[in-house]
Amino acid sequence: MASEVAGLAVVSAAASVALVYARLATSRLAPGTPRLAALLPVLLLLPVLPFAFSSIHLRTVSAFFLVWLCGFKLLLLAAGHDGPLHPALPLVRFVACAALPIKVRDENDKKQQSRISRSSLPSGFLLSYAAKAALFSALVSVRCYRARMPAYAVPVFDGAHVYLMLELFLASAAALARALLGAELEPQFDRPYLASSLRDFWGRRWNLMVPGVLRPCVYRPVRARFGAAAGVLAAFLVSGAMHEVMFYYITLEAGTGEVTAFFALHGACAVAERWMARQGGMWRPPRPVATALTLAFVTGTGSWLFFAPVIRSRLDEAIIAECEGMLAFLERAGRNLAAMAHLI
Known part of the structure; x- marks a missing residue:
């Protein structure tokens, strides 16, 4: 866990520096070949960063964020097409929108959705994700019985596992972005x-x-x-x-x-x-x-x-083992925080 946390710090710092450079470089260049040439070092660096992780989850999620989504966003930026990135964006917003799987909601949509968002975030939103986290924990716990399930139930089980895992990861990234930017975001799943x-x-x-x-x-x-x-x-x-x-x-x-x-x-x-x-x-x-x-x-x-x-x-077994380890870590962290709060 310590090595993965260190890897996360290194990858986050390297990606942030690269994206700061991308923002500064493209603000001075016209779309097309000049921008693409300036962004080429970043596009070559991003695919290497996920290999800093030995964890399958962190390696794959970072690849999804940086290699796929961020890479495509930078290509759109190089071509000068409208997209989530623009050289005029504030630096923090540019880096967050490039590195994380988010899209800031348009102003017109924000006006229409502001009342719904304010009322749903404290209760319905949090309750929904708490329920999804509990269901995901339950699926991980009963994974050992997968081999005994009827044939028709196995793909349903696997699909639910992937959906919940992916939505929880993306929701965590969106929560971080929302705290950094103070902006309303487009939904990641519907x-x-x-x-x-x-x-x-x-x-x-x-x-x-x-x-x-x-x-x-x-x-x-x-x-x-x-x-x-x-x-x-x-x-x-x-x-x-x-x-x-x-x-x-x-x-x-x-x-x-x-x-x-x-x-x-x-x-x-x-x-x-x-x-x-x-x-x-x-x-x-x-x-x-x-x-x-x-x-x-x-x-x-x-x-x-x-x-x-x-x-x-047989990597599904390794993935489940990582999930079990992550849940155990979160459970220990929660107990420690509860004990500290009790002492205070």
Whole structure:
């Protein structure tokens, strides 16, 4: 734990210095080749930083934050496209928006949502995440019974584990950003378990920071030249390739292509969904049925293609062991804080 905390300090400091340089350099350069050349040292440094961690969780989460999201944001900045980064941003906001999986809410949206946000954060928001943390702890505790579960229950169990783990990590990063910036942020998830189609799941509910960078980087340029269907397929293929990179940080082995195949399949199905939705006379299932079918397809294909590399290499056991260690550490820390408060 001490070595990981030291690694976290080193990675945070290195990333912050690199992003301060990126902010100062791009403020003096025009978009295009000059900005890209100035940002190249940062783009080469970021993929190296996650290797400072031996923990699978910290290595993978830092890769997601710095290699994928931050890298794409910097590419948008180099091209001069509207995005979460701009050379005129205050330095702290620029670094936070680049390094963390956040997007500051637009002023117009903020006015519409301010009343809801003020009323929901103290009670509903905190209660929701407390419940999710408790459920995640319960899933980790019963993971040893996974092998005895019915075949249909395993992908549901794995999907719930990944969803809760990812949302809790991203919510922690958002809480840090909210404390630093004092700004209202865009949601990172929107109840993906209520998705009624693949387009709804991937585009409007699941891990919204990813489509937030894929749309301007991939979908819109491809759509402008080849049409919407090509843009959707390109976005899913790039997502698959980046997930292969993320899986490399998990397994430290070359990818097998299964994760890319998962996203290529979902991209093709999303295009087919779009075509069917445009056919006016075609029957559509009721929303509860559509939601059940969507989640069944996501979990079924995920068990077949997405989780296969990790389970085959037995890294899922190491991931669970890390989760158990983290929960034990938090439990000890909570007891120590309670004891100190009692003494005071």
